Amino acid sequence: MADHPSNKRSLDNDPLVDQEEEEEDDIGPMLPPPTPEQPRKKKRVLAHEKLYLSHLPAADMYEKSYMHRDTLSYVVASAKNDFIVTTSVDGHLKFWKKTANNIEFVKHYRAHMANITGLNISADGELLATISDDMSMKVFDITNFDMINMIKLGYKPKSVCWIHQQGQAQALIAVSEADTSKIHLYDGRAEGKPLHTIDNLHSQPVHLIAFNWRFNCVVSVDTQGMVEYWSPENPFDLPKSVGFELKSETDLYEFRKSKSTPTSLTFSNDGLKFVTMSFPDRQVRVFKFLTGKMIRKYDESLHVISEMQQAGTAIHKLDDMEFGRRLAVDRELEKSPAASFVNAVFDESNNFIVYATLLGIKMVNIRTNKVARLIGKSETHRFLNVTLYQGAPKKKGVYTLAMAASDNTTLKESEMVDPTLLTTAFKRNRFFIFTRREPYDDEGQQKGDRDVFNEKPSREEQTVAGTQERKQILGTHAILRTTSGDIHIRLLPDVAPKAVENFVTHAKNGYYDNLIFHRVIKGFMIQTGCPFGDGTGGESIWGDDFEDEVTREVRHDRPYTVSMANAGPNTNGSQFFITVVPTPWLDNKHTIFGRATAGMDVVHEIEHVRVDKNDKPYEDIKIINIEIR
Structure with missing residues (x-):
């Protein structure tokens, strides 16, 4: 029987008919039209990441270590003069020179009679200053490895920082007091009288001072976590170069809110960012300098690391016994003054930050927000204070990333650069050197003794050395x-x-x-x-x-x-x-x-x-x- 024309639905113009074989009419609601595909979120990538990583240390184990007579406090390096400076808690200071594949000892100073509480290198890499609990400051000419000035401060200093521009006649240096909120400015090459005293910036002792020479601005942090920007010139106001007028427009109250104190503040090479490490919250924060806005935050707290270890999501899963041992060491570190030595630094490309953790030394790509590399994970030491050397010691000129990326065949020499990371460790009188070379050859045999005894070892170290020798046999x-x-x-x-x-x-x-x-x-x-x-x-x-x-x-x-x-x-x-x-x-x-x-x-x-x-x-x-x- 033919269908009644009034009950039959016309499908001549229905696009679905073109996609299906002709069939009887369906009764019921129609399907919704297909939703358009959502555009995929672009994955963050860093151009030339492989090149940048080739300029960073890659070996999992340290290649060499050298000694001080007492526990190391700081290690700093500069590619400008190919030098390295190490200090220990007994007031001793050593200069080292970077060579093609190693470092060489240059000079040793008994710089202070008490613990060295701070050191800083000038922006031009020419001057080094150290301060100590013995209430003195020493100034060194790095090029000649000479002490050129001694200043009796008359108070216990807390932090020190050179705050003069490259080429400036007056070598201006800022020193804060440990017991008050005052910051004194000196001429590092002149007599010991303060040129200025700033007492209206902070209400608590200032324990961090850093200088951004590209924008001629000083950033200081006190023990309560308050951060201040100021000009190194009188009247020491907020510089006009920054992009805010009120601190409420920034994220600089972050430390006060979290009741934490930064242990380090380091600027990127271009001066546009700075990175901090703080305790007791163990957060690594990256800020934009001009706006004071926080752009990255990495949680390295013990409870987060413990949860990741238990869930098996950590970047490196440790044996449970080894993890427990490292956890105990980190808890001890948190209660120790040595926690103030923990820092974070930028690499020369300003795309990576490097810092020591319970698991090893992390190299984090701040563009992609991922850990690009983890070194030292198999070592038993708890590394603290890190510094990067990314120069080319055997070449007279400076080997830059731009040169490495060029097509000039004369510059394509993999041996030109020797990326080196130097670090101290908790309760260790050694500093450790990580490069792109493992301490073992292809057959797994150790290339000589990597722990150099450049000081007379203690009885305990002699015993350990004997044990190590026995293990090698x-x-x-x-x-x-x-x-x-x-x-x-x-x-x-x-x-x-x-x-x-x-x-x-x-x-x-x-x-x-x-x-x-x-x-x-x-x-x-x-x-x-x-x-x-x-x-x-x-x-x-x-x-x-x-x-x-x-x-x-x-x-x-x-x-x-x-x-x-x-x-x-x-x-x-x-x-x-x-x-x-x-x-x-x-x-x-x-x-x-x-x-x-x-x-x-x-x-x-x-x-x-x-x-x-x-x-x-x-x-x-x-x-x-x-x-x-």
């Missing part, structure tokens, strides 16, 4: 080459020296070669090391059984633990096993001397082979050899 890594694949083991000579010595010596002598895994229990462990292949034999390198080395430092709290097999207390010989699950019931019964770090798939492959009623695999799985590194 024994080896710290082993590779079990089996018929099923390789298993990598990190040895623990500090925890079980006798067990490691026994294992390493047997391995080097070929004792374990061609021995089988004679006992394999699924969901428990795999065992080897018996010369008879049945678990009844094996002796130590000393001929007799040796004693257990049980400690609370390491436990059977995780899989892939490597332990000595025994027949009871103090009966260790040559047999050992690798667990595949946590086995806490073995604690205090077996000596742990290693952890498997790679080849876990090989461990599980061996674990799942078919075995007889005595847990011996039907098909032999042999150790081909063991390589010690």
Whole structure:
């Protein structure tokens, strides 16, 4: 029967008909028109990021370290004169010269009779000033590495900063008092009388002063977190170069609001930004200088790092025991005066900030808001005060990023620059040098001793050095080459020296070669090391059984633990096993001397082979050899 024309809907002009085969009319509501695609948010990128990163240190481990007689406080470097200055809490100061691939010691001063509380280099890189609790300031000519002036202050100083322009006749320097809010201005080359005293800027002692020479402006911060901009010329008002009149237009009250105090304030090379590190909130903040607006904020607080560690979202996941140790050190640091040495600096491109954290030294791309690189993560030290050297010491001219980006083939020399990061560490009388070179060669062998004893070591350091030498002789890594694949083991000579010595010596002598895994229990462990292949034999390198080395430092709290097999207390010989699950019931019964770090798939492959009623695999799985590194 034909449809009644009044009940039939005309679809001649419906665009959906063109996309479908002809069919009976649908009854019901129509679908909404397709929504237009939302434009995707552009991903932030930094042009030439690879080039900028090539001008920053990349090695995970420090290449060299050098000593002071006491704990280091500051380290500063300048590419202008290729110099480095280090100071220690006992008042000593050392000058170093940057060479092509290292640094050379130049001169040593007993600059002060008490702790050096601050130092600063002038904008032209010609003058260095240090202040101390001995109520004095010393001025040095950097080019000639000479002390040129001594000023008795008559008060305990808190901070110091050169505030004169390059080429200015008068070397103006600002020094704040530790017990009052006063800031005194001196001529660093003249006698010790203050030229001016500023007492109306702050209400609390000023502990940070920084000079932006590009805009001829001084920024000071007091102990309550109040930030002030001022001109280095009388009447010391707010400079006209800045883009605000009232502080309420800025984010400079940020520290007062958060009840935190900046430990450092550093300007970018172009003077348009500055970065601060603050305690106790552990925030890294980046501000625009001209507007005083905060543009970046990075949370490095302990509770955030702990949450990321537990959730597995940290940039570098640490072993739980190592993380706990580092956490304890950082809590101690927070209560220590050494927290005031923690700083953050810009690289030469002004795109990256560099600062030390619990996990290592971070290099953060402030354009993309991402951690571009993390170095020093495998080191045990808690790094504090960092400085960057990005010059070219073996060339007479300055090698810039513009030169590196050019097509001039004569400038395309990768050896021209030697990016170097120098840093102090908590409770260490050494400073550490990170470059683009690892301290180990391609075969994993250390290139000489990276900890240079340029001072007479203390008795404690001599003991540590002896332990390190013993570790080098024994080896710290082993590779079990089996018929099923390789298993990598990190040895623990500090925890079980006798067990490691026994294992390493047997391995080097070929004792374990061609021995089988004679006992394999699924969901428990795999065992080897018996010369008879049945678990009844094996002796130590000393001929007799040796004693257990049980400690609370390491436990059977995780899989892939490597332990000595025994027949009871103090009966260790040559047999050992690798667990595949946590086995806490073995604690205090077996000596742990290693952890498997790679080849876990090989461990599980061996674990799942078919075995007889005595847990011996039907098909032999042999150790081909063991390589010690």
